[in-house]
Amino acid sequence: MFNQSPLGTGTSFGSSTPTTANPMRDFEVISPPDDSVSCLAFSPAAIPQNFLIAGSWDNNVRCWEVEQTGKTIPKSMQTMQGPILDVCWSEDGTKVFMASCDKMVKCWDLSSNQTAQVAQHDAPVKTCHWIKAPSYTCLMTGSWDKTLKFWDLRSSNPIMTITLPERCYCADVDYPMAVVGTAGRGLIVYQLEGKPQEYKKIESPLKYQHRCVSIFRDKKNAPAGFALGSVEGRVAIQYVTPQNPKDNFTFKCHRSNGTPSGYQDIFAVNDIAFHPVHGTLATVGSDGRFSFWDKDARTKLKTSEAMEQPITRCCFNHNGQIFAYSVSYDWSKGHEFYNPQKKNYIFLRPCYDELKPRTKS
Structure with missing residues (x-):
C-alpha cells in the first residue's frame, strides 16, 4: 500500500526541487498547474485507482493517476474560459464537474475526454458538489450571484434555485446535509432528503470572514456538524x-509567535479536510503550514515545517492513506508579494498513522 512505501523512492525529489520548497520531503506531483491551485479532489472509492484532480487560476483542470509508489502520471487536462474555483467527482468516478469564473460549470466525461456545459450562473461559480440521494442525483452549485442552484444533468434549467442572503464563499455536502457559508459571515444548513430545503441559519461563531467549511460525521457515521475556517487563523x-x-468550540491555528515586535502573525485558514477513517482533521493556511488535529481530544497531532508559499488546498484520498496539499500564492498579502518565479506545487503525503486519534491515557 501507498503508506508502506519508503519515502524518497519513486519521487523526483532532490533533483529539481529545492529543499525549501519541500521541507517535509513529500512526494511531488509532476507537471503541476501554471498558476495558483484553487481546488483539489481525489477520486471516489467506486474506482480502484487513485486519481487526483486539481483546478487552477490558469483556467485548467488537470488529472493525474497516483500509483502506490507515490509516483504520479499526468492523464489529461481540460480548459475553461476563466479561472477554476471548484471541482468535484460524480459518485461512480466517471465524471468530474468544473466550476469557473466564466459563470459556467462543465461536466468532464473521463472515458470520452469530452466536456459539456451543465450549469450556468450570473456571476462566477464558487462551489460545485455532486449529491447522490436515494431518490435523486443532482449537482449543487453556489455562486457570487447569491444563488444556490440544483441541476439535473438532463436539463439545461435548474430543478431548483435558492436565493442566498449574500455571495456564496464556501460550501460542503455530505448527504443528507449541506452547509453554505456566505459573505457577511452567513451560515446556512440545508437538509437534502426528499428535496433540498433550508434546515437552519446559524449565527457564526467566528468574527471574521469565512474561508472554508467541511462537514464531519459522528460516531454513528452520520453527518453531525462542520468545521469552519476564517481569515483570522481560527x-x-x-x-x-x-x-x-x-x-x-473554536481554536486558534496558523499563527506564528516571536515576531521582533512581540506581535503575533495571524494567517488565513485556506482549507479544512476530515480524515475519512479516523475523523481527525487537517487544516492548511497562508502561513505555508499544514496541521493535523483531533477535535474530540481537542489536541494538535502534528504541524508541518513552513513551505516557501501558502498552502491553498488539501484533501484525503477515499481510504485516508494519502494527504494531498497544494503550495501556491493565495494573494493574502496583495500583488506586491506575488513572485512569478516561484513554482506551484502539489505534494502527496502518506498520512494514515499521523492522523490516528490521540489515545486516551
Missing part, C-alpha cells in the same frame, strides 16, 4: 444540533 467546530453547548 477554526470553529460546530454541531448542527449539539447534545451539549460545550460541544461547540
Whole structure:
C-alpha cells in the first residue's frame, strides 16, 4: 500500500526541487498547474485507482493517476474560459464537474475526454458538489450571484434555485446535509432528503470572514456538524444540533509567535479536510503550514515545517492513506508579494498513522 512505501523512492525529489520548497520531503506531483491551485479532489472509492484532480487560476483542470509508489502520471487536462474555483467527482468516478469564473460549470466525461456545459450562473461559480440521494442525483452549485442552484444533468434549467442572503464563499455536502457559508459571515444548513430545503441559519461563531467549511460525521457515521475556517487563523467546530453547548468550540491555528515586535502573525485558514477513517482533521493556511488535529481530544497531532508559499488546498484520498496539499500564492498579502518565479506545487503525503486519534491515557 501507498503508506508502506519508503519515502524518497519513486519521487523526483532532490533533483529539481529545492529543499525549501519541500521541507517535509513529500512526494511531488509532476507537471503541476501554471498558476495558483484553487481546488483539489481525489477520486471516489467506486474506482480502484487513485486519481487526483486539481483546478487552477490558469483556467485548467488537470488529472493525474497516483500509483502506490507515490509516483504520479499526468492523464489529461481540460480548459475553461476563466479561472477554476471548484471541482468535484460524480459518485461512480466517471465524471468530474468544473466550476469557473466564466459563470459556467462543465461536466468532464473521463472515458470520452469530452466536456459539456451543465450549469450556468450570473456571476462566477464558487462551489460545485455532486449529491447522490436515494431518490435523486443532482449537482449543487453556489455562486457570487447569491444563488444556490440544483441541476439535473438532463436539463439545461435548474430543478431548483435558492436565493442566498449574500455571495456564496464556501460550501460542503455530505448527504443528507449541506452547509453554505456566505459573505457577511452567513451560515446556512440545508437538509437534502426528499428535496433540498433550508434546515437552519446559524449565527457564526467566528468574527471574521469565512474561508472554508467541511462537514464531519459522528460516531454513528452520520453527518453531525462542520468545521469552519476564517481569515483570522481560527477554526470553529460546530454541531448542527449539539447534545451539549460545550460541544461547540473554536481554536486558534496558523499563527506564528516571536515576531521582533512581540506581535503575533495571524494567517488565513485556506482549507479544512476530515480524515475519512479516523475523523481527525487537517487544516492548511497562508502561513505555508499544514496541521493535523483531533477535535474530540481537542489536541494538535502534528504541524508541518513552513513551505516557501501558502498552502491553498488539501484533501484525503477515499481510504485516508494519502494527504494531498497544494503550495501556491493565495494573494493574502496583495500583488506586491506575488513572485512569478516561484513554482506551484502539489505534494502527496502518506498520512494514515499521523492522523490516528490521540489515545486516551
